[in-house]
Amino acid sequence: MTxxxxxxxxxxxxxxxxxxxTAALNDPRPHPTETALVQLGRALMTELVDVISxxxxxDFQTLLGEALIGAFHSAAGRIEREADRxxxxxxxxxxxxxxxEAADVExxxxxxxxxxxxxxxxxxxxxxxxxxxxxxxxxGEVWTAWRGSRRGTHLTAAQLEAKQAIRAIRNRRAGEADxxxxxxxxxxxxxxxxxxxxxxxxxxxxxxxxxxxxxxxxTTGAKGSEKLAIKWAQQKGVKLILARADFDAHGKAAPFRAxxxxxxxxxxxxxxxVHSVDRSRADQRPFGPALNLGQKALENGMRHVPIKARxx
Numbered sequence: 001m002t003x004x005x006x007x008x009x010x011x012x013x014x015x016x017x018x019x020x021x022t023a024a025l026n027d028p029r030p031h032p033t034e035t036a037l038v039q040l041g042r043a044l045m046t047e048l049v050d051v052i053s054x055x056x057x058x059d060f061q062t063l064l065g066e067a068l069i070g071a072f073h074s075a076a077g078r079i080e081r082e083a084d085r086x087x088x089x090x091x092x093x094x095x096x097x098x099x100x101e102a103a104d105v106e107x108x109x110x111x112x113x114x115x116x117x118x119x120x121x122x123x124x125x126x127x128x129x130x131x132x133x134x135x136x137x138x139x140g141e142v143w144t145a146w147r148g149s150r151r152g153t154h155l156t157a158a159q160l161e162a163k164q165a166i167r168a169i170r171n172r173r174a175g176e177a178d179x180x181x182x183x184x185x186x187x188x189x190x191x192x193x194x195x196x197x198x199x200x201x202x203x204x205x206x207x208x209x210x211x212x213x214x215x216x217x218x219t220t221g222a223k224g225s226e227k228l229a230i231k232w233a234q235q236k237g238v239k240l241i242l243a244r245a246d247f248d249a250h251g252k253a254a255p256f257r258a259x260x261x262x263x264x265x266x267x268x269x270x271x272x273x274v275h276s277v278d279r280s281r282a283d284q285r286p287f288g289p290a291l292n293l294g295q296k297a298l299e300n301g302m303r304h305v306p307i308k309a310r311x312x
Contacts, residue, residue, distance in 0.1 A: 018126070022119055025112075037123050041130025044068065049138045062141060069131050069143045076124035083117025086110050133234075142230045144221055144242060181214030183241065185262040185297075188225025188273035188307070189287035196278040196309075198228050204271050204307045205232050211268075216241050218265050220258045220289075225273050241265065255289035263296050270297035270304045277309035 022031040032040075048068055052061055089110040097103055132143045188201065209215055216239040219226045233240045243261035245254035262270070272294045274286040297304040 018119075018122055021115075021122075025115060025119060027116070031119070032123065034126060037126040038130040041072070041127035041132075042134045044127070045131040045134040045138070049135075061139070065135050065139065065141070066143055069128055069135060070145070072124045072128035072131065073145055076121050076128065079117050079124060080121045083114050083121060086114035086117060090114060136231065136234075142227045142234070144230060144240070181216055181239075182212040183218050183265045183267040184208045184212065184215045184269055184271065185218045185265065185267040185293065186226065186229050186271045186273075187219065187222075187259065187262070187287075187290040187293045188229065189275050189290060190222060190224035190226075191281065191287075192225040192273050192276040192278075193223075193228060194276060194278040194281070197225055197273065197276050200277050200307050200309065201225055201228050201273060202232055204305065205229060205236075208269060208271065209236065209238065215239075215268075218243060218262050218267060220245055220255070220262075222255075256292050259289060259293045259296055262293060263300055263302070267297075267302060270294060270302060271307055272304065273307040277307070279309070 016034040018034040022033075025031070045065065045068065048064060049061070052058055052064060057064070087110075090107065093103065093107040093110055097107065136142055184205070186201075186205070188197075192201075205217070217229060217233045218241040219229055221227070221230060221242045221244055230240060232238075243258045243265075245258040247254045250257045270293055272290040274290045274294075275281075275284045294304045294306060
């Protein structure tokens, strides 16, 4: 039997479209380079981890780290909305343009505001993603946005909410839009988080990416094996779709409702890891939601591939 070997290296970025865009702003003030913004994100997270490690605040490390990353994510969203409003103003001014000097100045100002907002949004995303990368390196934890979509940079994969992706699929059927490439769904046991588990998960995901190079990875973002899958997506720059379990709305049924969203994405294949492949783990009980996804895949005529330990 042939097995695939996981690769952990990310392709370095050799040039910067961001720096080209800042130069095109024609702002007399200097603009931070992409390298400087990435270094800022890394430095902020490194300083936070260094200060709180081995102190009484260490118990709150995850909350503080996620709050720092989330602050730049929130700022990017707010600035992007302002840029969108400027674009709306551009369209109105362009439609009603009367050729006057005043109208021309107003249109130029709206255009400059929109372009500057786009650059500022990208700057926040660069800081956010660099801090997120440093957070993962320092703690092994993976940050994902609590809500909404997230565009990817060269450091991390883009992230979509499952409901948004499902709407896009329905729009595609109606001929309105194309959501992109094929979806690969994955559910795994929270306790499957050893190095052996990571190897088998990465093997399966690397195989899937060979089959569907433009794939998106869909998962619920639960702890353990699904966090390992998210880490793989970030390293590979693979788009991520999160079908989060909503326990407030659905209670104990939430993990299974999340599976319904995964199935609604019409995945090419559903990968499942029902328990750790590490035989030294005492708890080898199958994880119900992962079993359920495999069952629902078969019921809907979809391909299901269970992830198992390597043959002895």
